[in-house]
Amino acid sequence: MVRYIEAKSILSKLKGHDPFFGIAYNMNLYRGCQHACIYCDTRSECYGINDISVISVKRNALELLAKELPAKRTKATIGIGSMNDPYMLVEKEMQLTRKALQMVASNRFPVHIITKSDLVARDTDVLQDIAKIYAAVSFTITTADDHLSRKIEPHAPSSSARFKAMEYLAGKGIYTGVTLMPVLPFINDTKENIELLLKQAKDAGASYVIPMFGVTLRKGSRDYFYRALDEGFPGMKEKYQAHFGERYECTSPNYRILDETFRELAAKLEISVGMKFYKPIVYQQQSIF
Numbered sequence: 001m002v003r004y005i006e007a008k009s010i011l012s013k014l015k016g017h018d019p020f021f022g023i024a025y026n027m028n029l030y031r032g033c034q035h036a037c038i039y040c041d042t043r044s045e046c047y048g049i050n051d052i053s054v055i056s057v058k059r060n061a062l063e064l065l066a067k068e069l070p071a072k073r074t075k076a077t078i079g080i081g082s083m084n085d086p087y088m089l090v091e092k093e094m095q096l097t098r099k100a101l102q103m104v105a106s107n108r109f110p111v112h113i114i115t116k117s118d119l120v121a122r123d124t125d126v127l128q129d130i131a132k133i134y135a136a137v138s139f140t141i142t143t144a145d146d147h148l149s150r151k152i153e154p155h156a157p158s159s160s161a162r163f164k165a166m167e168y169l170a171g172k173g174i175y176t177g178v179t180l181m182p183v184l185p186f187i188n189d190t191k192e193n194i195e196l197l198l199k200q201a202k203d204a205g206a207s208y209v210i211p212m213f214g215v216t217l218r219k220g221s222r223d224y225f226y227r228a229l230d231e232g233f234p235g236m237k238e239k240y241q242a243h244f245g246e247r248y249e250c251t252s253p254n255y256r257i258l259d260e261t262f263r264e265l266a267a268k269l270e271i272s273v274g275m276k277f278y279k280p281i282v283y284q285q286q287s288i289f
Contacts, residue, residue, distance in 0.1 A: 002090060005031070005056045010064040011078065020210060021138070022277030023079030023112055025072070027065070029096040031056035034088040035116055035156040038228035039182055042083055045220035049083075055090050062099055069107040077134065077278045078104060081114035085156075092119060101126045110134035110278035114179060116141075116156040118165035124172050134278035137176045138210070139166050143188045144196040151232050152184065163204040170205025177201070177275065180262075181212035186239055189213060189252040191261045198265050208272040213258045214251035217244075 012026045032055040033042060042052050058064075080086045086097040104111055105126055110133050113120060120127075120137055127135045139162045143149050146158040157165075169176045178201045183189045194211075201209050217225060229236040244250045252258060266273050 001053070002055045002057060004059045006060050007058040007064060009068065010058065010061050011068045011072070018079075020275075021079060021112055021114070022077050022136075022275055023082075024074070024076030025078045026082050027078050027080050027100065028083045029058055029061045029080075029086060029100060030084050030088070030090065031058070033084040034090060035085055035153055037116075037153045037156065038232070039152065039184060039215050039217075039221070039225055041216055041218070041221050043221040043224050044218040046218065047083070052084075055088075057090070057094060057096070061096060062103065065100055065103050069103060069109065072109075075109055075133075075280060077110040077112050079112050079114070085115050085117055086113060087115045087117035087119040089155075091117075098123050098126065101130065105129045108133055112136040112138065112275075114138045114140060116153060116162060118157045118161045121165045121168050124169060124174065127169070127174050128172060131174055135174060136275065137166075137169055137174055138179045138275075139163075139176070140179045140181065141197060141201075142180065142182065142184070143193055144200055145188075145193070148188060152187070159200075163200050166201075166206060167204040170207075175207055175276070177206040177208035177210070177272075179210050181210070182215035183211065183213045183252055183258065184215050185243070185250055185252045185254075186236060187233065189254045189258060191254075191257060194258055194262050195265055198262065198269060198271065202269045202271055206271060208275050209262075209266060210274065211259075211262055213255045213262075214249060216248055217250055218248060222246075 010027055014024055031049060032052040042049060091097050101123055111130050141159050141162050143159060146160050149159040166176050198209060226237045
């Protein structure tokens with residue numbers, strides 16, 4: 001289901017420094033998401049979105065962006081993909097993300113896109129233009145196994161499709177990598193998954209992989225996640241309840257071995273465990289003497 005809404009603003013300033021993704025502004029052109037990932041934090045009651053499968057298109061998003069971009073005194077990285085995927089199926093027709101990126105390019109802002117979709121490859125031409133300043137595309141990939149990715153991210157393109165899109169972007173000179181998160185305890189938190197995923201990332205031209213060996217669960221998102229576990233992973237809900245209770249941060253019991261495996265192999269493959277961020281060019285006035 002798709003509906004249209006009016007937004008009051010389109011660029012929101014982050015309150016503090018973002019040490020993981022280097023984002024200063026958030027831009028969400030839609031509300032809700034069509035990928036139906038079973039662990040999605042956006043379902044949490046604190047966000048007030050309720051049924052995220054109902055997609056709200058911000059009808060006046062581009063009009064607002066045209067006003068807000070020139071008004072920003074600081075040129076800093078715009079993050080796209082924090083509360084929904086900017087390249088879910090509706091984007092193929094609406095092209096709001098593409099049009100917004102064209103405006104970002106015209107105003108010479110840096111950008112960091114986070115997505116689970118291979119549709120981002122469609123906008124390579126615009127991203128190459130933005131990359132003259134700074135453009136990063138992070139593909140969220142949680143498992144190297146397409147069968148498992150379909151179970152936990154049912155309407156997103158397969159992991160292999162994401163790797164293929166990453167390889168294409170990397171070949172066009174776009175700075176790209178993987179956000180390996182979440183790693184679900186007792187489901188994809190294995191050494192084998194981490195090792196295979198890192199090797200596939202290397203083959204696809206990833207410059208970096210950023211992991212989180214666990215998942216966050218809050219009221220709303222936890223309820224949906226547990227229902228999905230009952231359907232797709234019988235007995236797993238009880239395992240989570242026994243191990244984590246009502247905890248927000250559910251860190252994998254295998255954290256130490258996963259982290260050690262990840263860092264050792266990343267170093268061997270020469271993949272960074274963090275991103276290079278946008279740095280504005282500082283022009284120094286030359287002395288006349």
